[in-house]
Amino acid sequence: MTKVLLQLKKVNKYYGNAHILKDISLDINDGEFITLLGPSGCGKTTILRCIAGLENIDSGEILLNGVSIKDLAPNKRNVNTVFQNYALFPHLNVYDNVAYGPRVQKSLDEKELRKRVAEVLELVQMSGYEKRMTHQLSGGQRQRVAIARALINEPDILLLDEPLGALDLKLRKYMQTELKHLQKQTKTTFVYVTHDQEEALNMSDRIVVINKGEIQQLGDPREIYNNPRNLFVADFIGDRNITRVEILEKNNNHFKLKLGSNIIDIKCFAAAAEDCEAGETAILAVHMDKVRIYCTETPNSLLGEVISIHYAGSQVRTEVKIDAEIVTVIEYQNSNCDYNVGDKVYLSWEESAAVLLPLEDDTEGSNV
Amino acid sequence: MFNLKKIKQNAPAVPILVWTGILVGIPLIYVVVLSFLSRDSLGNIVFEFTWENYKRIFDPVYLKVFYNSFLLAVLTGLITLLIGYPVAYFTANLEANRRSLAMGLIILPFWISSLLRVYGWIILLGNNGLINSLLLKFKIIDKPLTMMYNFGTVLVGTAYMLIPFMIVALYNSIDKLDRSLLEASYDLGASKWKTFFKITLPLTMPGIAGGFTLVFIPALGLFFISDLLGGGKNIFLGNLINAQIKGRNRPLAAAFSVGMIILVLLVLYIYTRITKNKKEGLFL
Numbered sequence: 001m002t003k004v005l006l007q008l009k010k011v012n013k014y015y016g017n018a019h020i021l022k023d024i025s026l027d028i029n030d031g032e033f034i035t036l037l038g039p040s041g042c043g044k045t046t047i048l049r050c051i052a053g054l055e056n057i058d059s060g061e062i063l064l065n066g067v068s069i070k071d072l073a074p075n076k077r078n079v080n081t082v083f084q085n086y087a088l089f090p091h092l093n094v095y096d097n098v099a100y101g102p103r104v105q106k107s108l109d110e111k112e113l114r115k116r117v118a119e120v121l122e123l124v125q126m127s128g129y130e131k132r133m134t135h136q137l138s139g140g141q142r143q144r145v146a147i148a149r150a151l152i153n154e155p156d157i158l159l160l161d162e163p164l165g166a167l168d169l170k171l172r173k174y175m176q177t178e179l180k181h182l183q184k185q186t187k188t189t190f191v192y193v194t195h196d197q198e199e200a201l202n203m204s205d206r207i208v209v210i211n212k213g214e215i216q217q218l219g220d221p222r223e224i225y226n227n228p229r230n231l232f233v234a235d236f237i238g239d240r241n242i243t244r245v246e247i248l249e250k251n252n253n254h255f256k257l258k259l260g261s262n263i264i265d266i267k268c269f270a271a272a273a274e275d276c277e278a279g280e281t282a283i284l285a286v287h288m289d290k291v292r293i294y295c296t297e298t299p300n301s302l303l304g305e306v307i308s309i310h311y312a313g314s315q316v317r318t319e320v321k322i323d324a325e326i327v328t329v330i331e332y333q334n335s336n337c338d339y340n341v342g343d344k345v346y347l348s349w350e351e352s353a354a355v356l357l358p359l360e361d362d363t364e365g366s367n368v
Numbered sequence: 369m370f371n372l373k374k375i376k377q378n379a380p381a382v383p384i385l386v387w388t389g390i391l392v393g394i395p396l397i398y399v400v401v402l403s404f405l406s407r408d409s410l411g412n413i414v415f416e417f418t419w420e421n422y423k424r425i426f427d428p429v430y431l432k433v434f435y436n437s438f439l440l441a442v443l444t445g446l447i448t449l450l451i452g453y454p455v456a457y458f459t460a461n462l463e464a465n466r467r468s469l470a471m472g473l474i475i476l477p478f479w480i481s482s483l484l485r486v487y488g489w490i491i492l493l494g495n496n497g498l499i500n501s502l503l504l505k506f507k508i509i510d511k512p513l514t515m516m517y518n519f520g521t522v523l524v525g526t527a528y529m530l531i532p533f534m535i536v537a538l539y540n541s542i543d544k545l546d547r548s549l550l551e552a553s554y555d556l557g558a559s560k561w562k563t564f565f566k567i568t569l570p571l572t573m574p575g576i577a578g579g580f581t582l583v584f585i586p587a588l589g590l591f592f593i594s595d596l597l598g599g600g601k602n603i604f605l606g607n608l609i610n611a612q613i614k615g616r617n618r619p620l621a622a623a624f625s626v627g628m629i630i631l632v633l634l635v636l637y638i639y640t641r642i643t644k645n646k647k648e649g650l651f652l
Contacts (some may be wrong), residue, residue, distance in 0.1 A: 054551050074554040081381035091570045104558035104566065153557060 006051065007190055008158060011060035013046055013213075013320070020046050022213040024060070028157070028191060031212045033183050034193045035200040038210035044193045045084075047210075050157045053193065064156060075104075079157040080150035084165060086136040094121070095130035096144050101153040122337040128136065140171050147182070157189045164199065176202050190279045199235050201225060209233050227270045231357050234285040241286045241327045244359070250278040255356060257284065260323025262302045265352050271275040273356040283357040289330040290353030292320060294346040295337035301346040302327070304340050320347060403622035411616025421623035430608070430624075437605040438631060440523060441587035447527040448534040452579065456538035457568075460545075464604040474535050482529060486596045489525050490516065493597075517599030525597040526587050533586075534579035541575020542568075577642040585637050588628055 013021040019042050028034055037046040041330065044254050049055040050082045053074035061072045069077050080101070087162040088097050096350055098117045102108040108116060121127050124144035134142060143163060162180075164172045180203045183190045194200055200207050201221040209216040209224060209232070228234035235242055249256035255276070266284075276282045294301065304322035318329045318339075327347060339345050406416040424430060459470045477485060493499050493515040500512040515521060545568065553563040569576075591606025600605075605628050612621035 035595060051557055074551070075557045075558075075559055079555075081552070081555045083548050083552055085548060087546070087548040089549060089552070100553070100558075101556040101568075104553070104556065105564050149556065207536070368559075 002029040003034075004028070006191075007061070007063040007066075008047070008051075008133070009061040009063070010060050011047075011050060011062065011169045012049060012295055013043075013055065014058050015094065021050070021057075024213075024215060026187060026208060026215065026218070027207070031187050031189055032205045033180065033190045033192065033324070035204040035205055035207045036210055037194060037197060037200040037207050037237075038216075040195055042210045043213040044195075044210050045161055048081070048161055048191065048193050052079055052159055053077050054081075064192075065198065067246060080153050080155040081159040081160060081161065082150050082163045084161045084163065086163075087144040088145055088149070090134055092127065092134070093130065093340075094132050094134065097134065097145055098147060098149045098152055105153070107268060108152075109151075112338075116152060117148075122154045123151065124148045124187070137231070140175065143167065143175065145172055147179075151188070153188060155188065157191055160190060160192045162194055163192075165196075174328050179203060190336050197219075197285055201237075202279040204205050211236070226352065227272075228285065228355055228357070229270075229272050231283055231285075231360055234283070234355055234357055239328075239330065240355075241288055241291070243284050243286075243322075243325045243327065244281055244285045245356075247280050247282050252274065255355075257282075259284065259302060262322065262327060264300050264302065266356065268349050268354060268356045270355045270357075272358065275358045276356050281359050283359055284354060285357060286327075286349055286354045288317075288328050289315075291327065291329045291347050291349045292336060293329055293331070293339060294321070295339055295343070296346070298346045298348050301348040302307075303344065303346055306341050306343050308347055309341060320345060322347070347362075380414040399622045399625050402619055403626050405619045407617060407619055411618075418619075424620060425627055433603050433605060433608050434627065434631075436519075436590055436602060438527060440519070440604060441584045443523055444526045444530060444587040445534075445584045445616065446522070448531045448583050449538075449576060449580060451527075452531055452534035452538055453576075456535050456575075458541055459535075460539055460542040467523060471536075471539065474532055478532060483592065483596075485529070486525055486593055489521070489528070491522075493521060516597065517601055518633045519598070519602050522594045522602055522604070525593045526590060529590070529593060530583045530586055533582040537579035537582055538572065538575045541572040541578070545571055555643060574643045577639045581635055581639045582592075585632050587632060 004027045008024050008028075010025040010334070011021055011024040012019070012075060024043075024047060026047075036047055038044045046055060050057050053072060053076075057070055061068060061071075062302070064077070064079070089100065092100070094119055096121060099113055102116065117130070118127065121130065124147050126141065126144045126148060129141065129145075134145065137145065138254050146163070149156075163179075164175050167175060176199055179190070179192075183203075192200075192203065199222070203219055206218065206220055207224045208218050211232050217224060217233045220228075224233065225238055227329070228237060231242070234240055243259060246258040247255055248258050248263065253267050253273065255266050255268060257264055302322050304320040304327065306318060307321045307326070308319045310317040314329045314332055316333065316335070318331065320327045320329060329347065387557070391531060400587070402413070403421055404417055404419075406414045406418045406420065408414050425434070433453065459474070461471060490497065495512040495514070495516065495517075499515070500509075503509045504512065549567055549571070550563055553567050554560075558566065589606045589609075591610050594602055594604045594607055600607075605624060609621045609624050609628075612618070612624065
């Protein structure tokens with residue numbers, strides 16, 4: 001039985017007239033790695049700052065271990081933050097940076113402190129750097145010091161605000177594994193903010209997808225990736241072709257769809273598909289890398305014309321025009337057949353690749 | 369040896385060097401040379417080398433003047449720092465448009481003649497001045513308080529005159545402070561006061577040192593404030609040099625000036641030590 005550590009209840013936040021957080025309710029379990037994922041400006045960092053106490057909330061409740069913390073100052077909350085720019089103290093060396101928390105709280109004597117600093121630096125593999133000044137460290141090293149500085153207080157929750165944003169791709173991938181490992185090792189609850197879906201899918205136990213101050217979907221990475229609940233999630237997570245289709249027939253999970261002049265049958269078990277009814281226009285979202293291209297006629301496929309082929313290293317992106325729609329296909333050097341620009345081809349995909357979603361009134365911002 | 373590229377690179381510096389050479393270098397050399405010369409009974413300069421002027425500095429009467437001036441400059445620095453820091457801190461945390469308004473108001477007195485502003489203090493502090501009149505009227509005192517013509521009056525006037533320098537120097541330093549460092553400090557468990565003493569104060573040290581230097585140097589030499597507010601009872605270096613020039617003892621005035629320059633250099637040395645390895649400072 002998992003224990004709920006932190007509860008957000010109908011949290012609202014305004015900046016002037018802008019409604020930044022709209023009725024955010026969220027339970028965070030003890031020991032989990034939960035990621036707040038969304039585009040920039042969606043409010044994910046604001047949620048983090050509200051938990052840390054760096055922002056006040058306008059209405060709602062924040063409970064830590066069942067006790068309200070919404071009126072506590074940041075220094076009275078047992079949560080710590082790893083800031084986006086690390087915010088290491090430039091006038092202190094690594095040791096003094098890491099020792100800052102226990103020192104200002106007077107929680108350890110100098111001897112215990114030395115031991116504890118050594119422990120956390122060991123944990124983030126920064127032993128031996130105690131005397132360095134922070135400007136003598138690389139980005140990845142600063143990152144580690146920032147994590148050590150936050151972890152030394154043994155917080156109930158560690159908040160991480162896009163901590164890998166400033167690192168190069170290779171280091172970022174490495175640090176993803178490291179962070180996940182660290183989280184397992186310390187059994188600390190991590191609340192991680194990012195706009196990078198790959199990071200989120202890679203590390204999280206659960207993902208909260210946020211847009212325009214509202215939670216769009218909450219679920220484990222597999223669920224978020226394969227079973228988006230609405231158009232925003234379908235478009236934001238995973239590279240999908242988003243096309244408008246007409247539903248001709250509906251039979252439980254079986255749909256007959258009309259896409260331009262093509263008619264296809266699909267099975268869709270996604271919860272969102274249940275809201276789609278025959279006669280309506282809906283959204284068909286198909287993963288780009290799960291579409292296959294055939295040169296000969298294939299049952300239950302879409303007929304289109306190849307309009308461009310891009311080689312991008314290991315993958316090939318092909319654009320196929322189907323009546324008014326353009327569908328992108330990503331293949332990993334595993335084409336079924338040779339085709340060239342201008343050829344007629346047939347597109348087909350495995351069942352799980354497609355999701356049918358009801359058309360929303362608010363479709364601005366997506367490429368429908 | 370003959371590097372054309374280097375000459376080209378440094379060419380734009382030549383006018384500046386010539387300019388400072390004429391306006392700073394030559395007068396400075398003149399003062400130093402003058403300080404070693406003698407004068408005849410009429411006060412005309414005689415080209416005869418002497419240590420006499422420097423020996424006279426160590427006369428207890430004159431040493432007291434050096435001490436007075438040094439004390440005045442240090443206290444002015446401390447007072448302007450104590451008053452200026454909260455003002456600069458508050459100003460730097462205002463919204464952008466209010467901030468420029470506040471800075472404008474702080475700099476505004478510079479547009480008024482400093483002599484007039486000193487007279488303002490006389491109107492305020494004099495025996496028949498505003499404060500005494502009010503206190504007498506409300507029967508808080510029965511005879512006027514003597515607030516004029518002492519060391520304290522000169523200190524108040526000097527601090528008032530120079531505080532904008534301190535505020536501007538501090539403001540620049542506080543404004544540059546990364547606010548996320550303060551948030552990180554709160555987040556790690558420090559109170560606002562602890563954050564101030566452990567983060568804000570050390571990181572704005574270059575501004576403090578800069579402001580102190582900017583206030584200390586003029587405070588050492590200003591003479592009209594002590595003339596007007598000190599009533600000639602308290603002699604400071606500026607008054608002394610002024611008096612020696614009027615009394616046609618220019619070599620002695622030059623020797624005192626050199627002594628003052630040495631005091632200033634001492635403060636500048638301390639300043640560069642404080643701001644060393646920091647990315648801001650007046651001379652970087």
